[in-house]
Amino acid sequence: MPQAVRLDSVTKIYGGAGRGGRDVRALDTVSVAIPPGTFTAVMGPSGSGKSTFLHCAAGLDSLTSGACWIGGIALGGMNETQLTKLRRMHVGFVFQAYNLVSSLTVRDNIILPLRLSGERVDRGWLEEVLARVGLTGKANARPSQLSGGQQQRVAIARALITRPHVIFGDEPTGALDTVTARDILTLLRSCVDATGQTVVMVTHDPVAASYADTVLFLADGRIADRMQSPSADRVADRMTHLGAWA
Structure with a gap:
């Protein structure tokens, strides 16, 4: 089986x-x-390359050199149209801003990637995804009728609907209060444990990173260290010493 990323x-x-x-x-x-x-968390000080790592890995930014694969699919040589199609069907995104379409219902926001790709909507899978993210009964609601945590659940459902090779999260809990953030991180963790989804999440929060299997620490554009089975305390301690990573 190829690597997810x-x-x-x-x-x-x-x-x-x-x-x-x-x-x-x-x-x-x-x-x-x-x-x-x-579940991989990517951490590092400001300017360490976290966002660039995510953008390059997800095919959002071109590489100066090197190569990148998603689910065994090489991104090199693809034009922008091909990359857009690849991202739409094989990559899910969850951002700090929920990026929902305010005029669409929860259901229509979730299935938007399928509509854009001209793919058939599997109604059974849609209902399963709604249940998995805790939004059963909210399918006809508009984003303005939901809390911030519920809107982020819609974004996660939208990321799951295409059964992607990987979900990339860019500070997905950054705009949420502590309790709601914990709920969202628990949901992302369950996506990995229950369905074998792959999650790669950029975060500055050691508590968020503790939900991951592995933490990659970036410094000066390089991988400075990695940590298996992280705890919030161990991650926080490692972050304070990244300046002398070499």
């Missing part, structure tokens, strides 16, 4: 964005393989 010597350089117009090496020869059915 694989990066091989990925480098990303942004031209002229640094001080004095110098190039910025946001990722520096990063190699990592993320197995299917696992």
